[in-house]
Amino acid sequence: MAHLLTTLAHAGCDIDPSTASLIPPLHFSTTFERNADGEYPHGYKYARDGNPTRRQLEASLATIEGGTDCRAFSSGLAASAAILQSLDPGDHILIPDDVYHGFRRLVVDHFATRGIETTSVNMSDPACIETAFRPSTKMVWIETPSNPLLQITDIRKTAATARAHGAVTVVDNTWMTPVLQRPFELGADLILHSLTKYISGHSDALGGAVVSFKESELFDRVCAYQQQVGAVLDPFSSWITLRGLRTLGVRLTHQSTTADAIARFLEGHPRVRIVHYPGLKSHPGYDLARSQMRGSGGMLSFEVESSEADAMAVAASVRVFTRATSLGGTESLIEHRRSMEGPDSPTPPSLLRLSIGLEHSEDLIEDLDRALAYR
Numbered sequence: 001m002a003h004l005l006t007t008l009a010h011a012g013c014d015i016d017p018s019t020a021s022l023i024p025p026l027h028f029s030t031t032f033e034r035n036a037d038g039e040y041p042h043g044y045k046y047a048r049d050g051n052p053t054r055r056q057l058e059a060s061l062a063t064i065e066g067g068t069d070c071r072a073f074s075s076g077l078a079a080s081a082a083i084l085q086s087l088d089p090g091d092h093i094l095i096p097d098d099v100y101h102g103f104r105r106l107v108v109d110h111f112a113t114r115g116i117e118t119t120s121v122n123m124s125d126p127a128c129i130e131t132a133f134r135p136s137t138k139m140v141w142i143e144t145p146s147n148p149l150l151q152i153t154d155i156r157k158t159a160a161t162a163r164a165h166g167a168v169t170v171v172d173n174t175w176m177t178p179v180l181q182r183p184f185e186l187g188a189d190l191i192l193h194s195l196t197k198y199i200s201g202h203s204d205a206l207g208g209a210v211v212s213f214k215e216s217e218l219f220d221r222v223c224a225y226q227q228q229v230g231a232v233l234d235p236f237s238s239w240i241t242l243r244g245l246r247t248l249g250v251r252l253t254h255q256s257t258t259a260d261a262i263a264r265f266l267e268g269h270p271r272v273r274i275v276h277y278p279g280l281k282s283h284p285g286y287d288l289a290r291s292q293m294r295g296s297g298g299m300l301s302f303e304v305e306s307s308e309a310d311a312m313a314v315a316a317s318v319r320v321f322t323r324a325t326s327l328g329g330t331e332s333l334i335e336h337r338r339s340m341e342g343p344d345s346p347t348p349p350s351l352l353r354l355s356i357g358l359e360h361s362e363d364l365i366e367d368l369d370r371a372l373a374y375r
């Protein structure tokens with residue numbers, strides 16, 4: 001197989017047989033003609049079941065993750081819900097204690113109330129994971145690096161432990177993408193993506209995907225749910241996400257390099273208490289990150305000396321960064337995470353999270369330097 005960068009650059013660009021166009025057409029049709037004999041000549045019947053543009057994106061995502069197949073949904077959380085609904089009442093799942101807050105809410109508000117038992121675990125400690133298993137544990141949900149503390153979970157070890165207990169492993173690979181982390185090579189069964197972030201990459205499309213390593217009853221349930229519930233990715237979002245995918249390799253490599261420079265700058269700044277970035281030697285997951293990631297990623301967080309008000313004042317003073325949630329776009333973002341997550345948030349009050357975009361690192365560093373000197 002070609003290098004990932006090459007595969008990405010050509011994603012979805014099979015020459016269109018009817019026009020020879022290089023760039024794939026965008027199919028909006030909700031319905032497809034049936035032959036006189038009752039067959040569907042191209043396999044498409046109705047857009048909830050399948051749409052050629054969405055199918056192109058799903059096939060590309062499966063290829064780049066090294067999986068067999070993929071299903072694209074209207075958001076990352078819709079894709080997460082498709083995985084969770086495959087569980088039965090009484091089944092038990094392990095989730096990270098610092099999991100993406102929207103996922104925690106989905107589990108607590110919608111699945112725990114329907115009999116899915118959940119244990120929140122410190123997944124940076126393999127011993128905590130091991131002891132949390134029960135006979136009814138069916139799934140382990142990993143998000144690494146975690147959000148917003150960037151703790152690292154050992155995917156290889158956790159997936160092996162899960163397998164020994166008869167449970168499947170799901171990795172939320174939104175922050176790393178296949179460019180920086182390859183969960184199937186480390187033993188994962190399913191990969192979850194919020195396509196909204198790095199994969200579409202321009203803060204203009206909402207989407208999610210589930211990629212399966214191999215055919216399984218679990219993935220069949222995900223597929224049936226997509227078709228029967230219909231939270232499918234729409235044709236335009238599919239098309240624009242496929243366009244984003246072609247530049248993912250260069251974008252994320254650049255973002256990761258810039259984030260590394262910013263983490264080093266912040267670590268040396270007297271008004272910064274701690275920087276959470278797995279590319280720093282001071283990070284407790286540094287060695288593990290090097291063993292399972294191909295770069296440290298475009299996300300980092302740091303805690304400002306000394307109060308929440310100081311953190312808010314820094315966020316208020318930036319000019320190149322934009323104060324907004326989300327991540328993975330071309331523009332750098334800064335976010336006071338705790339006030340975004342709400343009163344039950346476990347996030348430290350003086351923590352600011354950064355999503356690094358495609359600006360020059362010197363402009364970003366100068367902006368943070370100025371903002372940190374606000375008084």
Ligand SMILES: *Cc1c(COP(=O)(O)O)cnc(C)c1O
Pocket residue numbers: 075076077078100102103143147172174175193194195196197206207208
């Ligand atoms: C944003 C995000 C999600 C949720 O995706 P949506 O597209 O917003 O539904 C899930 N996991 C991670 C790590 C995310 O950053």
